[in-house]
Each structure stands twice: as structure tokens, then as C-alpha cells.
Amino acid sequence: MSPAFAVIHTTVASLEITGQGRPPGLFSRQTRASISSLQHSPRATMVSNKLLCAFFFTPLGQGLFRCKTCGLDRKQVAGSGYSNLLAHLAGKHEGYEAQFASFQNNSNRPLQSFGLVPEEASHLFQWIQWIVMRNMPIHEVEDPLTRAMSKLQPVTVKAVKKCMEGIATNIGQKLEKELGKLFGLMFDGWTHAGVHYIAVFAVYEADGDLRVPLLGLSPLADGTQTADAHVQMFGNILDVYNKTVDMVTFVVGDNCATNQSVATKMGVPLVGCASHRFNLAVNKVLAPHEDLLAEVNTLMVELRKENNFAELKKHTELLPVKRNVTRWSSTFTMVQRYIRIRGEIKKVDAVEDLIPTGAKHRKLVALFEHLKKFESVCLRLQRDSTDMAEVRLMFDALIADYPVMAEHLKVTAKIVHTPAFETGVAKVIAGSPLPSAEESELKCFEVSQSTGKKRKEREDDYASLLLQGAGKKKRTARAKQYVPLAKLVPPTSNTVERLFSQCKLVLTPQRRSMLPASFEQLSFLRVNRDMWNVSTVVSVSSEETL
DSSP states (O other), X not given: OOOOHHHHHHHHHHHHHTTOOOOSSOSOHHHHHHHHHHHTSHHHHSOOHHHHHHHHEEEEETTEEEETTTOOEEEOOTTSTTHHHHHHHHHHOTTHHHHHHHHHHHOSSOGGGGTOOOHHHHHHHHHHHHHHHTTOOGGGGGOHHHHHHOOSOOOOHHHHHHHHHHHHHHHHHHHHHHHTTOEEEEXXXXXXXXXXXXXXXXXXXXXXXEEOOEEXXXXXXXXXXXHHHHXXXXXXXHHHTTOOGGGEEEEEEOOOHHHHHHHHHHTSOEEEOHHHHHHHHHHHHHGGXXXXXXXXXXXXXXXXXXXXXXXXXXXXXXXXXXXXXXXXHHHHHHHHHHHHHHHHHTTXXXXXXXXXXXXXXXXXXHHHHHHHHHHHHHHHHTOTTOOHHHHHHHHHHHHHHOXXXXXXXXXXXXXXXXXXXXXXXXXXXXTOOOOHHHHHHTGGGBOOOOHHHXXXXXXXXXXXXXXXXXXXXXXXXXXXXXXXXXXXXXXXXXXHHHHHHHHHHHSOGGGTTOOHHHHHHHHHHHHTGGGOOHHHHHHHHHHSOO
């Protein structure tokens, strides 16, 4: 049964209006039955009149269409359907439906590949893409000024919303098929305007590549941030895709106590975010220098005040940067900026007493050399191509250079929830043998081989050993094989962090009244942008009259 995102958004929106949260088991049996009957209704399987007319007619503009078969022109007023064009086909070209069906059956190429995309569908796609990717309010499509500046055909808010729901449903159907029975989850939380959202991504392999699409972005019921609330939300989201929590193989998130409890309750390993661990380790290194860094931060805060800022701007275009104590990388940026504009800062008389002395400045320069090393590691961790084996190599090298980091970076650190799983994945990537404990953690990734094939291989190996060993029988251990996903397990949850950075651009002060359901839909389409295109809009339009 296919997921129905349109139903999800409508249901959640109605619950939010009445003050209720997302209930456990969002879909009842009756709801699922109605969804299934809708998806298999005759209307959904009918040949679209739009595609028929696009196949047999060439638009000439001004409501005129030329028949490709006989060359006659026919007029069809916009917004009045396709009755005149279809009447021409029925009266002048008997068997046109069979001709169209024969073309579809004998061609592996969709109509869209021949340029047979209805103009209105193409324009609707452009409107939706503009709204989703540029964070525009939906009502902009009806704004007179917006329409005056655009060459696209005018559309209504109702048409855009209905098409967006159809696109979301289409993506959901694809995800249900692609997820299969072996996948993980990546998640994290974000609080905005008093609402705590949880973003849930799927982690799976398709055609040898890692896929991390967004599954859901919803507020926790009643604002409860317990492990049980997280597990319940995972179940509700996975239920939309006809999956269960029992199918989850691993979870990826930061190393906080709540996430560790979530993994324990689900009975799966937690891959602690390597970037989060590294951030904690760097803070450990910077702790002895906290007083010096605090002085620089105080200086930067003073330089940001109006009078001092105006004076500094006379000498440099570079702005003072203060740090965020929860992000060590902001410390790197602050110290880098201080060193870069120290000469210009000296020209601001009001902050003269706050400028570090020569001795302190030399200490900051020396510290900055270490910060540059940490910054390079931080950037490497943010790459999508970085795997767990590379992370392990970098962490081991960092521990050798900075032993104080071992508390957070070593394999057996207390912050690590499932060390055997993480080291096992790293060894699978490196092609190293796994001890029994790590093999046990990665058992879900093992490739099953048929008994007959194994017996044949054993017979061949035995015969070879007889010839090589002068009749002496030898037994060799066979290396276990693992599915490709075992090598693709992401070492960080930076994908979720990037999403939250984008969310800040959507939930601006002017759009705080946006319902969580609408916010979820926009984020879903934006993150999964590679899963829909103009052909998706045509497909949705063929099932529903916009």
C-alpha cells in the first residue's frame, strides 16, 4: 500500500488547529482502505486528456491548436477543458485511442522525453520549484505584482497546493519501494519559537550509492523530548511508508543521553556523530586557553558596538566576529579575524585597553596554528564522501598528537554507545578481519549464500589443497561477505544540521503562523528535490484535474 502524504498533511493540520498533537498510529484501517481505493480508482488509470491532446495537437497560441494528423486548426478556450479537441479526434480520426495506446506500449520512452509536456504543466512546475527552492510564500502566485513580472501562466494557490500534495505522495511511493527491509535512520532535534522539531532521514543503499532522503519533520507531541516519545514518533513516520521500527538496522545521531536511550530501547546500534565528538574533544584542548579566548571575545563584542564599529570601518571592511561557545569552529573564525585586523583594531582608541598584549598575542598566534589543523579535520568530517574508516584514522592520529582528546575520540570512549559496531564498519571498509564481537554487531549486514554454492566452493578448495599439499587436508576460514550498506554507514549527522540551517530561512518572523504540516511539506519537497521533476507534475496532473 502506498503512503499518502496528502492525507498526512491534511490530518496533521486539522489536529494542530484543534490543539492536538500527532496521534500514535496516524492512519486507521478505514483511512488506509480509502487511500488504497483512491489510488486504484478508474480515474487514476485513465489516459489523461492533456496527454492525448499534447500528443495529437500542436499549440499555436491564442487558444488555437493544429492537428498533427490532418493539419486542421481547432480552437479551445483556456480553462474550458479539451472537449473541442477531443471531438475533432473522435469525429475525424477513428481509432486515435488505440494509436495512442500502441505508442505507449511500444515505446520505453515517456511522452515527456519527446517534448510532449503540456505548457501549463511546465509552468506549474516552475511555480512550485520557485516556491520550494526560494522559500517563497505560496500566496505569491496570486499576487498581481508577481504575476506582472512573470512570463509564466497564472496559477492559483489551490492548484499549487494540490499539485504539491500529489508530488509528495509520488515521492512517498518511491521511497516505500526503495527503502526495502534494510535501512537505518538519521535524526536530530531543533527548537524554534518554542516548538521542538524532530527531523528523520532514511539511510539506505540504492544502486551502490548512499541515499539519505527526508522522511519526516514534525514537532514532538506535547513537547516531550523523552526517548519513548522519539521511538513513538519514528513508528508513526515509518508507518506512512508501511515500515516498522523493527526494520531499522541502526540509527545515526549525536551522542547525547537521550539518543543513546533511544537506540537502547530500539535494540539497535547508535552511530554517534563524529563531528559532535570532535567538537567536544576540541573544547577539551581549548579549556586551558579559555581566559585568553574570553579576552578576544570581549574585544570583538566591544568592536561591534555602534561607535567603535563606525571607527573600525574607516580602516577595514572586515567585520569583528564573536564566537559561539557551543561551536568551536566559531572560535577559529574569531581568532583568525582578530589576527587579520589586529593592526586596524589598534586605531580604535576606545578599545585600546582591551587589545591583548604582545605576549598574549604570540600565544594566540601559536594557538591559531593548532586551530588550523582542527579546522581542516572539521571540514573533512563535513564531506559526504568521508567514511567511518577515514574517521577512525583521523581520530587515532589526533589522539597521538593531542592525548587529551582520547576521552572523546578513542574507540572505547564512554560517549560511544556501540563501539563494536563502529569499529566493525571501519574494518569492513578497510577489508580487515573482524573479531567475533564485531561480527555479531554486523550480522544484519551479512550476505547469505546458497548451500549448494558453498558446498561447490568447498569441494573445489579441497581438491586444490590436495594437489598443493600432497594429500594433506587443510581447512581455511572463509571471510564473511557484507551488503554494500555496511560500507556506506554515515559517520556524522551533518545532513540534519544542514536541514536545520535551511529551516531558519523558511520560518522567518513573517511566517511564524505557518502550520507545522505546511512546513513539513515544504521541507520534504526541498530536501528530496532530486526525486521530482516536470514529469512528476505531468503525472500528478493526469490523475487530478487542477
